[in-house]
Amino acid sequence: MSKEGSNRGLIILVVVLVVALVGAICVGAGLLLVFLGQPSVGPVAQATAVPGRTGVAPTRAPSTGGSGTTNQNALHLPGTGDPPTLDPALTSDAESAVYVVELFSGLVTLDQNLKVTADLAEKWSVSDDRKVYTFSIRKDAKFHDGRPVTAQDFKYSIERAANPATTSPTADTYLGDIVGVKEKLSRKASAVSGVTVVDDYTLQITIDAPKTYFLAKLTFPTAFVVDKNNVERGGRTWTDKPNGTGPFKLKEYVRGQRIILARNDNYHLEPKPKIEEIEFILGGGSFMTMYENGDLDAAYVGQTDIERVTDPASPLNKELTVYPELSTFFVVFNVRKPPFDDLKVRQAFAMAIDRQKIVDVVYRKIPILAESILPPGMPGYSDPQNKIKYDPAQAKKLLADSKYAGKLPEITWFTVGGGGASAENIQAMTAMLKENLGINISIQQTDWATFLGQLHDPANIQYQMFDTGWIADYADPQNFLEILFKTGSNENWGGYSNKQVDQLLEQAGLEKDSATRFKLYSQAEQQILADVPVLPMVFSRTYVLTKSYVKGAIYPPLIIPRLKYMSLSK
Amino acid sequence: MATFLARRLVWLPVVLFFVSILTFFLGLYGPGNPINIMVGLKANPETIERIKAEYGFDQPVYQQYFNYVFKAVQGDFGYGLVKYRDQPVGRIIAERLPVTIQLNIAALVVGVIVGIPLGLLAGLTRNSWFDYSVRFLSLIAVSIPLLFLLPFLTFIFSRRHDLVLNAANLQFAIGPFLPMVGGHWDGILSTKVLLPILIESLGIVAVLTRQMRAGIIETLGQDYVRTARAKGLRERMVLLRHAMRNALIPIATILTLSIGGLVEGSFLVENWFGIPGVGQLALDAFTAREYYIIMGITLIIAVAYVVANMAADLLYPILDPRIRSSK
Numbered sequence: 001m002s003k004e005g006s007n008r009g010l011i012i013l014v015v016v017l018v019v020a021l022v023g024a025i026c027v028g029a030g031l032l033l034v035f036l037g038q039p040s041v042g043p044v045a046q047a048t049a050v051p052g053r054t055g056v057a058p059t060r061a062p063s064t065g066g067s068g069t070t071n072q073n074a075l076h077l078p079g080t081g082d083p084p085t086l087d088p089a090l091t092s093d094a095e096s097a098v099y100v101v102e103l104f105s106g107l108v109t110l111d112q113n114l115k116v117t118a119d120l121a122e123k124w125s126v127s128d129d130r131k132v133y134t135f136s137i138r139k140d141a142k143f144h145d146g147r148p149v150t151a152q153d154f155k156y157s158i159e160r161a162a163n164p165a166t167t168s169p170t171a172d173t174y175l176g177d178i179v180g181v182k183e184k185l186s187r188k189a190s191a192v193s194g195v196t197v198v199d200d201y202t203l204q205i206t207i208d209a210p211k212t213y214f215l216a217k218l219t220f221p222t223a224f225v226v227d228k229n230n231v232e233r234g235g236r237t238w239t240d241k242p243n244g245t246g247p248f249k250l251k252e253y254v255r256g257q258r259i260i261l262a263r264n265d266n267y268h269l270e271p272k273p274k275i276e277e278i279e280f281i282l283g284g285g286s287f288m289t290m291y292e293n294g295d296l297d298a299a300y301v302g303q304t305d306i307e308r309v310t311d312p313a314s315p316l317n318k319e320l321t322v323y324p325e326l327s328t329f330f331v332v333f334n335v336r337k338p339p340f341d342d343l344k345v346r347q348a349f350a351m352a353i354d355r356q357k358i359v360d361v362v363y364r365k366i367p368i369l370a371e372s373i374l375p376p377g378m379p380g381y382s383d384p385q386n387k388i389k390y391d392p393a394q395a396k397k398l399l400a401d402s403k404y405a406g407k408l409p410e411i412t413w414f415t416v417g418g419g420g421a422s423a424e425n426i427q428a429m430t431a432m433l434k435e436n437l438g439i440n441i442s443i444q445q446t447d448w449a450t451f452l453g454q455l456h457d458p459a460n461i462q463y464q465m466f467d468t469g470w471i472a473d474y475a476d477p478q479n480f481l482e483i484l485f486k487t488g489s490n491e492n493w494g495g496y497s498n499k500q501v502d503q504l505l506e507q508a509g510l511e512k513d514s515a516t517r518f519k520l521y522s523q524a525e526q527q528i529l530a531d532v533p534v535l536p537m538v539f540s541r542t543y544v545l546t547k548s549y550v551k552g553a554i555y556p557p558l559i560i561p562r563l564k565y566m567s568l569s570k
Numbered sequence: 571m572a573t574f575l576a577r578r579l580v581w582l583p584v585v586l587f588f589v590s591i592l593t594f595f596l597g598l599y600g601p602g603n604p605i606n607i608m609v610g611l612k613a614n615p616e617t618i619e620r621i622k623a624e625y626g627f628d629q630p631v632y633q634q635y636f637n638y639v640f641k642a643v644q645g646d647f648g649y650g651l652v653k654y655r656d657q658p659v660g661r662i663i664a665e666r667l668p669v670t671i672q673l674n675i676a677a678l679v680v681g682v683i684v685g686i687p688l689g690l691l692a693g694l695t696r697n698s699w700f701d702y703s704v705r706f707l708s709l710i711a712v713s714i715p716l717l718f719l720l721p722f723l724t725f726i727f728s729r730r731h732d733l734v735l736n737a738a739n740l741q742f743a744i745g746p747f748l749p750m751v752g753g754h755w756d757g758i759l760s761t762k763v764l765l766p767i768l769i770e771s772l773g774i775v776a777v778l779t780r781q782m783r784a785g786i787i788e789t790l791g792q793d794y795v796r797t798a799r800a801k802g803l804r805e806r807m808v809l810l811r812h813a814m815r816n817a818l819i820p821i822a823t824i825l826t827l828s829i830g831g832l833v834e835g836s837f838l839v840e841n842w843f844g845i846p847g848v849g850q851l852a853l854d855a856f857t858a859r860e861y862y863i864i865m866g867i868t869l870i871i872a873v874a875y876v877v878a879n880m881a882a883d884l885l886y887p888i889l890d891p892r893i894r895s896s897k
Contacts, residue, residue: 085655092610167621169609185620236649236656255665256846449602449859456606456618468611483612490614 069260071277075550075568076296078287079280082255086239088221089161089168097221097559102261104224104244107135107154108215110560114475116215119269120149120225120245130210137201141268143227144249151203155195157225159184162192174222177207177214210510212517216474247273247564257282274567297550301543306366309545316545323542324377326472326557328370330534336495337464338409344402346532350388351395352436353429359538362425366543370536373480373525377557380477380518384529392436399437408439414466417445426467458490472558477521481505485528496533578880589872590865594638597861598631604651604859638865648862653854659866663848670847672758674832676767681774686821689782696787704779711776716835720842723769766843770835774828781824785817819889826882833871
């Protein structure tokens with residue numbers, strides 16, 4: 001048999017076959033793409049498709065490691081995947097906010113110390129009843145295309161965010177204090193009555209009650225200014241070419257690959273941005289490897305590398321900085337559900353868990369143990385006087401004294417997850433409860449959408465206990481204590497209610513003097529901790545490596561425009 | 571031929587109708603809602619209700635379906651809701667589709683190049699040690715689910731065996747020359763996609779090998795082959811003209827139908843290795859309840875199936891004159 005000959009003929013046949021098949025697939029897919037290449041809303045949108053992307057064919061050709069910028073003085077930073085949106089009014093997540101705060105800006109912003117400071121407003125005054133804010137807008141402030149920013153732009157932007165058709169998930173929370181926003185959101189009014197244009201450079205905002213934290217809310221992207229022409233001509237995809245007022249412009253965005261920001265030379269604030277171009281790598285293998293190869297100028301350290309970089313002998317250790325985050329992770333007890341309606345049961349649970357051991361062993365000391373609700377670094381933070389102690393004997397006694405002694409109902413712990421085994425921290429905690437109190441707790445994993453579905457209906461949460469976290473939106477104790485623990489608050493998931501706490505929180509919300517305010521919040525926090533509606537677990541920390549030639553790199557616990565502080569000295 | 575094609579094409583809308591109705595209703599009746607994820611942890615019930623109403627999610631499901639179809643026939647396939655807010659679904663999928671198509675074609679080519687010669691040789695050397703080992707290995711490859719194969723083969727290629735293998739650790743495990751972790755697509759010729767392509771092609775290799783072997787054994791025992799040999803044709807011509815051609819007919823069916831298996835494979839392989847293709851997008855879309863993206867992907871897969879089947883039907887008459895004349 002001559003196999004060689006038969007193989008040659010075979011190859012020809014195979015090639016014909018494959019070509020035919022591949023052709024069929026390509027034609028099919030191609031036709032579909034043509035069908036799916038649907039027209040966008042605005043006239044500009046079609047043309048403004050992200051550079052390098054035509055929407056139909058993969059014309060991009062990222063040859064090397066995806067280094068999109070050819071600028072020698074560019075800074076290369078790790079990104080965290082595609083931001084869901086670059087529209088300030090739609091931004092509710094950190095992935096989007098990190099870019100939005102660099103591209104856009106508002107009346108006020110947060111400085112490096114998280115203090116509210118002037119941005120597009122150069123100054124403002126507050127009326128005697130503390131309900132009317134009058135902002136003077138900087139005359140030198142310009143959009144990226146050079147057009148000056150006026151009070152009309154702010155009125156447009158706030159009304160756009162409050163327009164129900166914009167579907168902003170944050171308008172209620174961040175603009176809801178402004179008179180007329182609620183009416184606009186519910187379609188009862190066409191304009192927001194609390195926002196008045198006095199003249200081109202003067203804007204007046206009226207809020208419904210004196211609220212100390214109102215200015216802090218205006219630092220959030222929801223209140224940022226957008227360019228009407230840009231939004232209306234761009235249609236739904238207008239953020240492909242955002243015309244903002246921030247320290248950086250969007251130069252290029254290739255989804256899944258990179259975002260390149262370019263310095264805004266007309267930026268109105270000091271410090272002016274120094275680095276010409278900043279490239280965020282959105283995906284691309286191990287950031288640690290890229291950092292060590294010099295492809296990245298900074299990198300977040302993952303669990304796998306923590307030991308390596310914290311070793312003082314490692315050269316990487318000199319480039320490591322550990323930053324606190326303004327976030328607290330905790331276990332919620334649903335006080336409307338037995339057995340957690342009994343304070344003694346909650347106390348027993350809290351005392352039966354050796355949290356320090358969990359931080360040391362399970363979390364490998366990456367975060368720190370949370371003894372309070374407010375994280376350190378938060379204004380108004382104080383080290384609590386009465387800390388929850390690990391005391392199994394006392395826990396057992398409390399449980400025996402509770403009304404559920406000997407007749408404890410079945411308990412299920414809900415947690416977000418979907419793997420074969422639930423998170424180690426929860427396994428460790430339930431094991432401690434089993435050992436110290438003899439309680440069997442079943443763990444129920446649920447997916448994120450279902451979990452949120454429960455939490456979004458706070459009055460009817462079926463979960464007995466679950467774990468979650470809270471990340472600060474603005475640096476004010478109100479953002480944690482009132483939102484999480486005031487009676488009837490949407491995020492008071494456990495249904496906790498204490499009249500004394502409510503009173504303290506209300507008083508603090510109205511108090512003008514910040515020292516007195518913080519004292520009131522601290523009192524409320526002490527009372528909350530004593531009632532154990534939640535068991536604080538950890539405060540997170542960020543581990544970052546930064547090359548020594550990158551100056552002014554800061555990793556603040558809140559998302560603020562931070563790239564303008566950075567410079568390179570290669 | 572033209573009437574045949576036309577008849578096939580008439581079925582396309584029918585298939586799409588049933589696929590879309592099934593996907594749409596399953597999605598909307600399932601637990602969770604994209605708006606829950608869109609607003610995140612911090613939102614009040616009024617905001618959620620308002621946004622749901624704005625997107626029409628408060629309407630009866632059949633109404634929503636008709637709205638969707640009404641817009642779809644005009645070329646508006648909806649917009650991303652959570653991770654790709656306000657991006658047209660067509661654009662989102664179009665950005666990912668080339669990656670998946672390249673990957674699948676590569677897997678298909680590897681499958682054909684390896685599978686057909688292997689099966690042919692095994693068939694020609696029937697009951698030899700070579701034949702036995704090919705049969706044994708292909709049986710294993712056909713039987714082992716991809717879900718096991720992925721971590722197993724990754725482990726084999728790993729440079730660090732002390733890690734628990736999961737998506738997060740993958741990049742440390744397989745080292746710099748093989749990983750496709752983290753979503754950076756360097757093109758199909760990059761060495762990074764070697765392992766994913768090999769894994770995805772394994773199933774096709776196994777199926778083709780087995781089919782080719784069985785086919786060649788069967789046709790070589792046929793009367794016409796004996797006749798061909800009897801009239802003194804060279805063995806090479808016998809194989810090429812008579813045996814091979816007939817053995818290849820079922821291969822065409824298998825190849826086209828394996829496109830379905832490839833799509834399924836893309837879901838797993840892309841998610842395991844972090845390849846930014848449609849499979850990864852699909853899983854993202856499922857977990858985020860991105861209804862319109864799910865619909866878009868499902869419809870594309872349905873169309874791909876129909877087109878592939880049509881391609882197989884068109885290939886038959888080319889490979890087999892009997893079908894041509896009977897038409």
